[in-house]
Amino acid sequence: MTQTLTYYTTAELAREANVTRRTVMHYADLGLLTPDQVTASGRALYGPYSLRLLRDLLDLRGLGMTLEEARVMVTLRRATHTPAGDYRRDWTREDVPLSDEELHALHARLRIMNEAYARQAENLARFDRWLTKRFTGGVPNEAIDTGLL
Template structure:
C-alpha cells in the first residue's frame, strides 16, 4: 500500500495528477487512512501504468476511461483513430513548414525589409495556397523567372493604372468615354500578362478578389467598384 507521494515517485507523475485522476474517477485509490490520506495498491499501480500508456498514445482522459472499462474493447479502433489524427496533424504541419521554408528563402534574398512587407508576403502566400493549384503556381513561377525585369515594371504600373481609373471615377467620367476605354484595355493587358491568357488562372484570380476582404494589402472594398467601372467600360455600357 502506497501513499500518494510514493506512488507519484514510482510512476513519474505528480501528486496533483493523482488527485486529478481521483477527482474524475479515473484512478480511485483502493483505500485511505483514518486521516483521509489516499492508499494505493499494486493493482492501482498497474492500472496507472495502463493509463499512462494510453495517455502517451494521445487519448484524452475520457477516452482512457472508456477503454479501460468497456467490454467490447477494440485495439484496432484505437490505433486507426490515432493514426488518422497523426497523419492529418503531420500533413498540416508539413504544409505550413514548407510555406515557412519558402518564406525563409525570401528573407535570405533580402527582398523583405519591413514588418509591413513581411505580413503582406505571408498573406499573399496564404492566399496563393488557397486559390491556386500547384500546377498553376509552377506555370506562373516559370514565366516570372524568365521575365524578372518586366515583372518589376508591371508591379510599378498597377498603382499608376489604378490611380488613373480612380481619377476618372472621381470625375464621374462615363465608362463609354474613350479615355476610360483605354484604361480598361490597359487593365486587361496587365491581367493577361499576369495570367498568361490562362482562363483557369483568371478564374482563380477573380475568385480570390471576390472573396477576400484584402489582397496584398489592398482593401477589396475599394477595389471592387473600380473593377466594376472597368467592366462597364469593357462592355460599353
C-alpha cells in the first residue's frame, strides 16, 4: 500500500507549528527549511518531515542552540533521513555534507546541553516532590493525575 503524504503551504505549516508565517519564511530564507515541492505558480509545499524539522528547530532554539548549530543539526538530519522522515540505515559518511570539525563541535555542544538538561530534570523532579509534599499532603502525583483525589 502506498503512503500518501500531506503537504502544507507556508501558512498551513506555520499554523501547525503554532508560529507565524514569517517565522517559516525566515527559516526558509536561511536554508533551514526547504520546500519538498514547488507548484507551477511558485507556491512552496512542505511535507510532514518539514513540520517535524520546524518543531525541532523551535525546540533547539528554545534550548539555546544558535542558528548555525541548528543548521548543522538540520543538515545532518536531512542526510540521514528520507524526505518522509524515516531513518536511512544505508547512509554513509559521504552523504553528510559537514566537515569533521562541524560534527565534533555539534557533538561537544550536544553533550553540554544534555548535561544541563539532566541537571535541570533532576532539579525539576526534586521541586515537584517538594510541591507535592507541601500542597497535597504527600499524595503521589499518580493519585492526583488519575482523579483519585
